[in-house]
Amino acid sequence: MFITFEGPDGSGKSTQIKRLAERLRAEGRQVLLTREPGGTAIGEQIRNVLHDLHNTAMQPRAEILLYSAARAQLVGEVILPHLAGGGVVLSDRYYDSTLAYQGYGHGLDLAALRQITAFATHGLKPDVTLLFDLDPDLGLQRRLANREEWNRLDAYDLAFHQRVRAGYLELLRAEPERWIRLDAAQEREALAEAVWACLLPRLPARAPAA
Ligand code: TMP
Secondary structure (H helix, E strand, O other): OEEEEEOOOOOOHHHHHHHHHHHHHHOOOOEEEEEOOOOOHHHHHHHHHHHOOOOOOOOHHHHHHHHHHHHHHHHHHHHHHHHHOOOEEEEEOOHHHHHHHHHHHOOOOHHHHHHHHHHHHOOOOOOEEEEEEOOHHHHHHHHHHOOOOOOOOOOOOHHHHHHHHHHHHHHHHHOOOOEEEEEOOOOHHHHHHHHHHHHHHHOOOOOOOO
């Protein structure tokens, strides 16, 4: 089973995905926790280029190809082999981030992005995607308050982040069977319980102990 977490930085998704991984492991499941961009040695190098605050000249088309390159590496090297072994894969971001940030945020052609994405991923779709939905204003405030790592994409203006949010909500409306929306403004414990409650009915039955 392949589960992805989406939403803005500051929505708590990275904390929540770690908690979910622990909970699933405690149940005896084989869990692979990864993140985008990154998740492989090559992907982490690409992540540094993407996040470098000096790279202000980066073109949106170059950006999407770099994200896709990191993703192609992750899917081929890590995700597909783990799924083939019957494990659960949790990814902090996947191709919906490209559709939301580069497509809705930067206005790049969505059909082209979908084609590039399908090529990069071998057509691998998540089984479930959780949207940590949060007002972008609140997300940025939280990141400043927590002194979190500040990346090049955080530096885009608020209107950009509002378009990203609207994009996520549109993706959710288009595929309601795959997406689950969570209110990320709620307190951490409540959010963790909401994550668990919505995933539990969708998790495959565990193999009986040998
Ligand atoms: P994060 O690892 O802190 O979530 O930061 C990743 C940043 O990269 C975040 O601002 C969203 C952005 N991003 C894209 O714009 N497109 C993508 O395809 C991915 C995976 C991330």
